[in-house]
Amino acid sequence: MQEQNKMKVKKGWLAVQVGLEDEDGGFRRFVIPISYLDHPIFRRLLEKAHEVYGYHAPGPLRLPCSVDDFLHQRWRIEKETANYSQHHHYHYHLPSSLSFRAC
Template identity: 35%
Template sequence: MMSWKRKTSSGEEEKVVVPRGHVPMLLAGGDDGGDHHGERVLVPVRLLSDPSVAALLDMAAQRYGYGQPGVLRVPCDAGHFRQVLDGAMHSLK
């Protein structure tokens, strides 16, 4: 398993264990995509090949490049991202 650090509300870093088979992502929404903004989510690896999720990853590559340091940032708000993941989960069934 991989360890992932996130900031608590008090500004301290907290270690979080990322479950095997998941990718941590930071939903940057409409902000600048900095590491201190957005919602952090864990996405199952099997969903990354879904065309809708792949399109979001392409958007991330175009906006931030392939050499993003730290957690993978995705330029998407949390509500839209959940809809995309729900659709991807439904298409797997």
């Protein structure tokens, strides 16, 4: 039952395995938001995965980088996403010539 719960991923998230063949810890599982797939940093990781494993690799999506490198890239993505959302708020301004009357 515990193994079954570990395998479940919430809607809007994606499980990936990160690691290099020669690392002592082997592969480590991470769950990331699907929105990462649109980020240029993550796209570079996907391109590298394609070069190493191809498109039809069996099992879960593997990212061929060290866990430390992945954690750094994830931090960069989160930082850029936070900065973007802070600086890109939508403000709607009505022209001053418009007026509203109560009905």
